[in-house]
Amino acid sequence: MSTSRERILGRIRTGIRADLRTPEQKDVLQKRLANPGRGVIPARAQLPSSESVDFFETRAKAQACTIVRVKSETEAVAAVSDFLRDNNLPAKVVMSPSEKLSALPWEEGPSLERREGPARADDEVSVTPVAVAVAETGTMVAVSGPQTPTTLNFVPDNHVVIVRKSDLVGSYEEAWERLRQSGPMPRTVNWLSGPSRSADIGQTMYMGAHGPRRQHIIFIED
Amino acid sequence: MKSTTSSFKENVHSELQNENLKRVFGGILQVLPLGRAMAMANLPEFDALRDQARDIKNHTLENLDFYLEAFEAKVIEQGGHVHWCETHEEARDTVLKICQTAGAKTVTKGKSMITEEMGLNAHLEANGIEPIETDMGEYIIQLAGETPSHLIGPAFHKSKEEVTELFYEHHKTQRWTEGEDLMAEGRKVLREKYFAADVGITGANFLIAETGSTVIVTNEGNGDLTQTLPKVHIVCASIEKVVPTLEDFSQLIRVLPRSATGQEITAYTTLSTGPRRADDLDGPDEFHVVLLDAGRSKYLGTEVQEVLRCIRCSACLNHCPIYSAIGGHAYGWVYQGPIGAALDPLLLGTMEAAHLPNASTLCGRCEAVCPVRIPIPKILRHWRTEAHRQGFGTVGERSGLAFWAFFARRPWLYSLGAAWMMKALGAWGANRGAFKSLPFLSGWTLSRDMPAPEGETFQSAWKKAQKEGRSA
Numbered sequence: 001m002s003t004s005r006e007r008i009l010g011r012i013r014t015g016i017r018a019d020l021r022t023p024e025q026k027d028v029l030q031k032r033l034a035n036p037g038r039g040v041i042p043a044r045a046q047l048p049s050s051e052s053v054d055f056f057e058t059r060a061k062a063q064a065c066t067i068v069r070v071k072s073e074t075e076a077v078a079a080v081s082d083f084l085r086d087n088n089l090p091a092k093v094v095m096s097p098s099e100k101l102s103a104l105p106w107e108e109g110p111s112l113e114r115r116e117g118p119a120r121a122d123d124e125v126s127v128t129p130v131a132v133a134v135a136e137t138g139t140m141v142a143v144s145g146p147q148t149p150t151t152l153n154f155v156p157d158n159h160v161v162i163v164r165k166s167d168l169v170g171s172y173e174e175a176w177e178r179l180r181q182s183g184p185m186p187r188t189v190n191w192l193s194g195p196s197r198s199a200d201i202g203q204t205m206y207m208g209a210h211g212p213r214r215q216h217i218i219f220i221e222d
Numbered sequence: 223m224k225s226t227t228s229s230f231k232e233n234v235h236s237e238l239q240n241e242n243l244k245r246v247f248g249g250i251l252q253v254l255p256l257g258r259a260m261a262m263a264n265l266p267e268f269d270a271l272r273d274q275a276r277d278i279k280n281h282t283l284e285n286l287d288f289y290l291e292a293f294e295a296k297v298i299e300q301g302g303h304v305h306w307c308e309t310h311e312e313a314r315d316t317v318l319k320i321c322q323t324a325g326a327k328t329v330t331k332g333k334s335m336i337t338e339e340m341g342l343n344a345h346l347e348a349n350g351i352e353p354i355e356t357d358m359g360e361y362i363i364q365l366a367g368e369t370p371s372h373l374i375g376p377a378f379h380k381s382k383e384e385v386t387e388l389f390y391e392h393h394k395t396q397r398w399t400e401g402e403d404l405m406a407e408g409r410k411v412l413r414e415k416y417f418a419a420d421v422g423i424t425g426a427n428f429l430i431a432e433t434g435s436t437v438i439v440t441n442e443g444n445g446d447l448t449q450t451l452p453k454v455h456i457v458c459a460s461i462e463k464v465v466p467t468l469e470d471f472s473q474l475i476r477v478l479p480r481s482a483t484g485q486e487i488t489a490y491t492t493l494s495t496g497p498r499r500a501d502d503l504d505g506p507d508e509f510h511v512v513l514l515d516a517g518r519s520k521y522l523g524t525e526v527q528e529v530l531r532c533i534r535c536s537a538c539l540n541h542c543p544i545y546s547a548i549g550g551h552a553y554g555w556v557y558q559g560p561i562g563a564a565l566d567p568l569l570l571g572t573m574e575a576a577h578l579p580n581a582s583t584l585c586g587r588c589e590a591v592c593p594v595r596i597p598i599p600k601i602l603r604h605w606r607t608e609a610h611r612q613g614f615g616t617v618g619e620r621s622g623l624a625f626w627a628f629f630a631r632r633p634w635l636y637s638l639g640a641a642w643m644m645k646a647l648g649a650w651g652a653n654r655g656a657f658k659s660l661p662f663l664s665g666w667t668l669s670r671d672m673p674a675p676e677g678e679t680f681q682s683a684w685k686k687a688q689k690e691g692r693s694a
């Protein structure tokens with residue numbers, strides 16, 4: 001007795017005349033899968049690096065992120081506390097257990113309660129790094145892993161993202177290139193482009209539907 | 223989901239009387255096309271990307287067996303499972319079994335049209351499992367016991383006041399009237415559900431063969447909480463969702479949100495690949511992909527194959543004059559508007575959905591805005607012909623058409639008959655200017671007047687004008 005899988009594939013093969021596919025054509029398909037070509041890359045994704053930081057900032061703001069640009073790691077640490085103070089939030093954050101963050105000079109900033117690990121239901125503020133950031137749409141790419149739990153991107157109401165200039169690329173395609181170089185595909189890749197929102201109630205847009213209400217970027221121009 | 227598509231005419235009559243629908247839909251259907259136009263203006267490469275999107279989808283459909291097998295192999299390699307399902311019944315039984323094996327009491331759900339197709343919620347409920355929709359719009363219509371009225375805004379037909387009453391009735395807290403408070407309350411109620419759920423079910427906008435990833439595109443983040451917090455993640459997707467590589471996906475994602483809401487990118491675009499890794503700190507232990515056919519494969523290599531390129535952006539709905547007048551529910555099934563009319567006959571059968579392809583003026587705006595350039599009017603004409611061939615239409619309509627065809631094939635008889643008819647109608651209507659009702663044409667004259675003819679046919683006027691050396 002044939003399985004659903006066989007019957008579905010059988011119908012597909014009949015419909016597309018897969019019997020006519022030559023070994024050479026099959027080869028072309030294999031090669032396309034292994035070495036994908038790039039299609040149309042918009043000009044906005046290929047700006048010189050001097051312009052791409054500004055472009056990233058503009059796009060991120062258009063998506064309702066807030067962003068500060070700082071010159072050093074010390075300033076970045078201070079900027080976390082600034083954000084908490086400006087929004088009347090307690091001096092308490094949950095962070096990714098990532099070298100990218102633990103290497104920051106936290107002791108130089110104002111006192112701050114820091115826990116590392118995945119998010120809990122009552123966490124209010126998370127601080128995370130990015131794997132890579134994409135200028136073309138002001139998008140930050142986070143991946144799951146032992147140093148970067150996914151829940152930190154979604155559970156707390158406030159999400160502080162630390163982006164370094166060296167994290168920034170122009171296009172999605174460049175972002176994939178970086179991820180491929182850093183190892184096998186992680187369980188989750190999150191493109192984050194602004195806080196959570198919904199227009200499902202009365203056709204009006206409100207922030208903080210399920211994920212963070214605020215997404216704050218601290219951009220280190222190192 | 224049970225279809226009421228065959229009662230399309232009755233559905234339309236009741237929806238045309240619905241004032242609330244007109245008010246609510248009117249607003250949003252002006253905003254969305256404007257957003258798209260602005261996004262297009264900000265991306266000079268938009269049309270070139272639409273060509274790419276069309277070509278990638280065509281290439282994938284033409285080699286669908288290859289890419290589905292490649293996708294499957296990758297999912298398995300990462301420790302996930304792929305379940306091929308021929309029918310809606312098979313798919314919902316498969317999901318049910320996974321839930322039962324996991325000992326699930328409640329499951330949270332991200333927005334998924336495929337699970338609407340499958341009628342999954344009713345099936346889970348009938349078997350003692352509580353499904354909870356977490357997309358705010360889906361949650362609202364789940365509370366209301368209704369079905370989606372728009373591809374990306376399932377509750378677009380609901381006013382804020384209706385949501386106030388619904389939430390009050392079900393949550394028994396306060397009668398919130400501000401949108402922000404309503405959103406906060408929805409968020410709070412659903413928060414608890416994410417953490418309590420045993421299984422999370424999402425749909426997929428794309429499947430990526432190269433990596434075995436499934437992709438969801440959302441603004442709320444509900445899909446992400448749904449698929450990260452429970453032990454088991456089930457993805458329900460139909461077979462035509464697959465694309466070859468991350469690069470191909472990147473081309474398509476540049477046109478999807480821009481065509482839908484006018485956003486350059488949605489707040490969240492998420493790729494899921496297998497279950498959590500051994501050293502991951504969160505994520506599900508199990509990852510299942512339910513791959514649904516439900517009639518699609520049968521249409522590969524046919525005149526309507528192109529409809530399978532659809533990426534469900536909703537641009538064709540947002541730009542359709544018919545959809546904006548009658549709303550989504552009149553279509554009577556999961557998919558509405560032009561794409562519903564083009565796709566439902568394929569999924570429901572030509573006869574069940576035969577009314578839909580006729581409810582179009584073939585104005586062509588849908589094709590003009592479609593990011594994957596689906597020739598929807600051509601496909602609608604195909605379904606019309608097909609339905610007629612299978613005997614669709616009342617005896618009156620069919621014999622009327624046959625009567626007309628007899629004359630249309632005999633031009634001299636046609637012009638003779640038409641000239642006589644025009645004279646008669648012209649004389650009858652000479653003093654009134656327009657007819658309030660006409661025999662055999664009540665469908666037309668019920669909601670509009672038919673102008674009385676001038677007593678002459680176009681052909682004879684044209685001939686006369688030609689003789690006199692002017693244009694008619």
Ligand code: SF4
Nearest residue numbers: 532533535536538592
């Ligand atoms: S047919 Fe085209 S425009 Fe309509 S939903 Fe599908 S992709 Fe979008």
